Every structure is written in structure tokens, then in C-alpha cells.
Amino acid sequence: MTISVLRIGQRIVRDDRVTTHAALVARAFGASRIYMSDINPDIVRTVRDVCKTWGGSFEVEPTDSWRDILCDAKERGQTIVHLTMYGSRIGDVADEIAANDSVLIVIGAQKVPRDVYDIADYNVAVGSQPHSEIAALAVALDRIQHGRQFDSEFPDAARKIVPTEHGKQVL
Amino acid sequence: MTISVLRIGQRIVRDDRVTTHAALVARAFGASRIYMSDINPDIVRTVRDVCKTWGGSFEVEPTDSWRDILCDAKERGQTIVHLTMYGSRIGDVADEIAANDSVLIVIGAQKVPRDVYDIADYNVAVGSQPHSEIAALAVALDRIQHGRQFDSEFPDAARKIVPTEHGKQVL
Numbered sequence: 001m002t003i004s005v006l007r008i009g010q011r012i013v014r015d016d017r018v019t020t021h022a023a024l025v026a027r028a029f030g031a032s033r034i035y036m037s038d039i040n041p042d043i044v045r046t047v048r049d050v051c052k053t054w055g056g057s058f059e060v061e062p063t064d065s066w067r068d069i070l071c072d073a074k075e076r077g078q079t080i081v082h083l084t085m086y087g088s089r090i091g092d093v094a095d096e097i098a099a100n101d102s103v104l105i106v107i108g109a110q111k112v113p114r115d116v117y118d119i120a121d122y123n124v125a126v127g128s129q130p131h132s133e134i135a136a137l138a139v140a141l142d143r144i145q146h147g148r149q150f151d152s153e154f155p156d157a158a159r160k161i162v163p164t165e166h167g168k169q170v171l
Numbered sequence: 172m173t174i175s176v177l178r179i180g181q182r183i184v185r186d187d188r189v190t191t192h193a194a195l196v197a198r199a200f201g202a203s204r205i206y207m208s209d210i211n212p213d214i215v216r217t218v219r220d221v222c223k224t225w226g227g228s229f230e231v232e233p234t235d236s237w238r239d240i241l242c243d244a245k246e247r248g249q250t251i252v253h254l255t256m257y258g259s260r261i262g263d264v265a266d267e268i269a270a271n272d273s274v275l276i277v278i279g280a281q282k283v284p285r286d287v288y289d290i291a292d293y294n295v296a297v298g299s300q301p302h303s304e305i306a307a308l309a310v311a312l313d314r315i316q317h318g319r320q321f322d323s324e325f326p327d328a329a330r331k332i333v334p335t336e337h338g339k340q341v342l
Contacts (some may be wrong), residue, residue: 014295015186015188017185017186017188017189018188018189018192019307021302021303022303023304024300024301024302025304025306027205027300028298028300028301028302029298029302029304029306030272030307033190044291050301054300054301083333086332086334086338086339086340086341087334087335087336088265088288088335089321089334090338091318091321092334102207104253115179117337117338118337120326122336123335123336123337125332125334126309126321127200127320127321128200128321128333128334129199129225129325130195130199130221130225130330131192131196131198131199131200131249131280131309132192132193132195132196132305132309134192134303134305134306134309135192135196135199135200135305135306135308135309136309138297138302138303138305138306138307138309138310139305139309139310139313142310142313142314147262149298150260150262150297150299154300160299161256161257161270161299162294163257163258163259163260163263163299164257164258164259164294165258165259165293165294166288166289166294167257167288167304168257169255169257
């Protein structure tokens with residue numbers, strides 16, 4: 001499955017750390033790219049540095065228009081999954097979503113325009129309580145990949161961790 | 172299962188939004204409380220407001236000493252689970268952790284003191300790539316509760332969402 005992420009509505013400076021977390025989660029949980037509008041160039045740099053050190057080919061792609069990204073996704077036949085606390089329960093739809101070849105996951109930093117709800121193939125709630133789009137993204141990616149994202153290799157890494165019970169082992 | 176969360180190492184202002192996300196994730200994913208040092212009173216207020224509106228009895232408990240919290244947990248027989256990218260794979264230990272009655276999950280905003288690795292009963296990696304303690308907390312809570320946290324009720328809520336395919340339904 002090929003996965004892209006679109007994050008909309010972030011505010012520069014105020015949301016910078018959360019934006020960085022969202023991008024790193026997308027990468028660590030198997031997405032190939034994240035599209036973002038209004039992105040601080042420092043964040044793009046931070047994420048590229050992580051890729052250099054830890055491997056893989058994840059891309060941060062700045063965009064001026066979330067609508068263009070959604071329309072392109074539709075045209076290419078990608079399944080659009082919008083994460084919102086108002087949507088269908090993740091447990092009810094995860095297996096159906098998992099059956100797709102190509103998915104675009106949409107997360108919002110603030111209130112998301114109504115059009116996104118209408119354009120999305122799935123509006124999905126990772127719990128119906130207010131929490132965090134970072135958490136929603138992580139759990140959604142974990143559920144639709146049945147945890148297999150953690151078996152992926154990140155090629156050309158300068159550093160690699162060997163999981164261990166106590167302490168730290170790094171290659 | 173009773174779950175508490177301890178977050179250590181956050182920096183006021185710089186980390187405030189991430190700190191708020193961590194607290195809200197703890198609440199939404201079934202923990203009863205989060206302990207935090209160096210916490211901005213605004214965050215405590217924000218989380219209390221969420222509880223008033225959305226129900227339940229989640230508590231933010233300021234602490235001056237993470238070590239005291241860990242020692243108390245040990246004495247009370249709680250299982251201490253430290254989330255770190257260096258730890259054992261979550262898939263290998265989640266079921267074992269799920270068998271405990273009472274768990275304290277420890278997350279760090281920055282580099283965590285070596286003692287935490289030694290005191291913890293489990294050092295657990297939610298993937299061994301750099302990402303986000305918010306994501307790690309959410310996925311760990313989802314895995315050790317087998318997704319059942321989303322079936323919980325939050326008593327005395329002023330607002331409650333009815334999951335729906337398109338649009339918003341709020342009681």
C-alpha cells in the first residue's frame with residue numbers, strides 16, 4: 001500500500017513542533033510523503049536531516065492548495081481518508097481501507113473546511129474525544145497496516161537501532 | 172486495567188502545544204491521570220475544560236519529582252512501561268503488558284535520564300525510528316487495550332459525538 005498524508009490548517013511558529021511531529025510520524029509509520037501548506041522551511045530541513053540519518057526516501061512537499069492535492073488524488077484513484085473525531089469508528093472501517101492500494105490521509109490542525117468532509121471517501125474517527133491529530137494519524141496508520149509498518153526497512157540509514165530490553169543499541 | 176501516564180522533560184512554552192496533546196491523548200485513550208513536571212497552568216486549565224465539556228474524571232497532576240512518582244508506582248505494584256525508540260518491539264510485549272491490572276506509562280519530551288531505563292519494567296519501542304511521544308503513547312495505549320478504550324463512556328459529558336460517515340452529529 002502506498003500512503004501519502006496531507007496536513008491542512010497549521011499555523012507557522014505556534015504549531016511548528018506539532019507540525020514536525022506529524023511529519024516524523026508519517027515517515028516512521030510508512031507514508032512516502034506529507035503535503036503541507038504554510039510550512040516553516042526549518043521543519044522541511046529537520047525532516048530531511050532525519051531522513052539522511054535514519055534512511056528511507058520520505059518527502060515533505062509544500063503546497064499552496066489542499067484542494068489541488070485532493071483533486072489530484074481523486075483523479076489518480078487514491079482513496080481519501082479524512083481523520084476527524086466526527087467520523088465513522090476506525091474499528092469499523094480499518095479493514096476496508098486496508099484493502100486499497102493507494103491512500104491519502106488528511107489531517108487538520110484546526111477546524112477543517114466542510115468540503116473536505118464531502119470530498120473524502122472516508123471520514124474516520126480515532127475515538128470521538130478531542131485529542132491530537134498526531135495520535136490519530138499514528139493509530140490510523142497502525143490499524144490500516146496491521147502493525148506491519150514497523151517491519152519496514154529504511155534503506156541507506158547512517159544509524160539503525162537494535163531493539164533491546166534495557167539501554168541503547170545503535171548500529 | 173488502570174493506567175497512569177508520566178511525562179518528563181517538557182519545556183514550558185516551547186513544548187506547550189505538544190504537552191497539551193499528550194495530556195488529551197492520555198485522557199481520550201483511557202488513562203485516569205497524567206503526572207507532569209514544569210507544567211504551564213494554562214494547560215491544566217485547558218484539560219480541565221475538556222473534561223467538563225466531554226466528561227470523565229481525568230486528572231492532570233503536577234509533580235516536582237519524576238523519581239518519586241516512579242518509586243510510588245513500584246511500591247504500589249504498578250507495572251512501569253517506558254516508551255523509547257531503543258526498547259523492545261511493542262508487538263513482542265503488548266500482550267504481556269496487557270495482562271497487568273495497573274500500568275504507569277512513561278514518556279519523555281527530550282533525552283530521558285538513564286535511571287528511567289533501569290527502573291522501568293519494560294522499555295518499549297513503538298517503532299525504532301524518531302517520531303513523537305504523542306504517537307508512541309497513543310499506539311501503546313491502543314495496543315495494550317486492544318482498541319477497547321474507544322468503547323469507554325465518559326460520564327457526565329455536556330457534549331457527545333455520534334460517529335457518522337459524513338458531517339457532524341453532536342448530542
